[in-house]
Amino acid sequence: MSSPHGARPDTSAVRRPHRWLLHGARPFCAWLVRRRYRVVVHGAGNVPSTGPVILAANHVGVIDGPLLAIFAPRPVHALTKIEMFTGFLGRFLTQAGQIPLDRFHTDPTAVKAAVRVLRDDGVLGVFPEGARGSGELELFHRGAAYLAHVTGAPVVPVILFGTREPGGASSSLPRRRGTMDLVFGTPFTVEQAAWPRTRQLVGETSQRLRARMLDDLEAARRSTGLSLPGPLPAGQHEPDPGGGITEKSA
Template identity: 60%
Template structure:
């Protein structure tokens, strides 16, 4: 039987993302966050209980990453911008299973760490919008679709409401006692595509995934009665590469 880690992109030469803090700290962290916020999880039954899964979430606030890592139905390795991996915080993030990502340059190491996790039947979290913003999926990077094409893992859309208040900055936290809704949508299924995968294949899959996530976003709005917080203040710009796909195609 062929070792899946030897398939391209090869994932046999990268270290697995650690899990020794990811599993035991989730119940404690969930209890602590629930003391400050009323976190409500919807649609958890839509998440496959076994096998690889890609969680693709909109991104409105600084607390989105911890929320996904702590409240997802399964432990998740979340791609996190490498600027966060400094000092004690960086030590903690890596050992709690999070994956550092260079957003401004090709990062094959981050990709291979995620591919390795998926080939091991674990879950990966990604924010297709890249940076924090309105959370409306206007900007949509290709990473989630690429990982799905490589692994054949279903992509579960996640919609966050309440993790940033209207008018709040990219680094602001919601007020204590606020309600945060995390909605898991219907999985997007795609067959694994053998190497070589073309840019056109990834782009087409990205556009289809974006359309699926927009439908799930509308359903999440309807089911919760919640709305997104709107754009960040004009003076608050979370720098992000000007690449991705929209309804007009590639940009």
């Protein structure tokens, strides 16, 4: 039986991101975070316990990525903007198995690393909005849908609450003793599509995924009674690379 790594995109020569720190440090990191915050996980049973999974989360604050990697039911390799991979933080992110992504240029290295994770039955984290903001999914990019079509992995929507205070800056942390919630939705599945995956196919799937995540966002609001923090302060929005499916990210 041939290896899935030989299919396009070919990942047979791609090294899987580091795992030892991602797996081994999770209990300590969870303990550390819980010393400062209350963290509540809803719907953990919606994440398949085995096989490839894509976690697609809204993006509100700077702590979203670490929160997902530490408190998801399974360790997560998240696509993370390449600007964060400098100095000590960059080395830590690399050792923790996070994947650098150049959002403003075609990045086949990041794509192949993400596909490698999924073809090895791992969990990949994606923030379809592409940057921190209101978390209302006003921006929505195609990456999660593309990777789902390439690998056949189910997409589990994740709604994050409490990771930034209302009016808080992009890089701010929630207040001490605040509560952060992760709400995992039921899997969104698509059929694996043979190469080439067309832009139209990926765009249509992205539209359906966004509609599903908006439904999950409203359901999470109702079930938890929580709300998102609103837009970032003026002048703090990062440039958007375009290429998304909404008017704001087209």
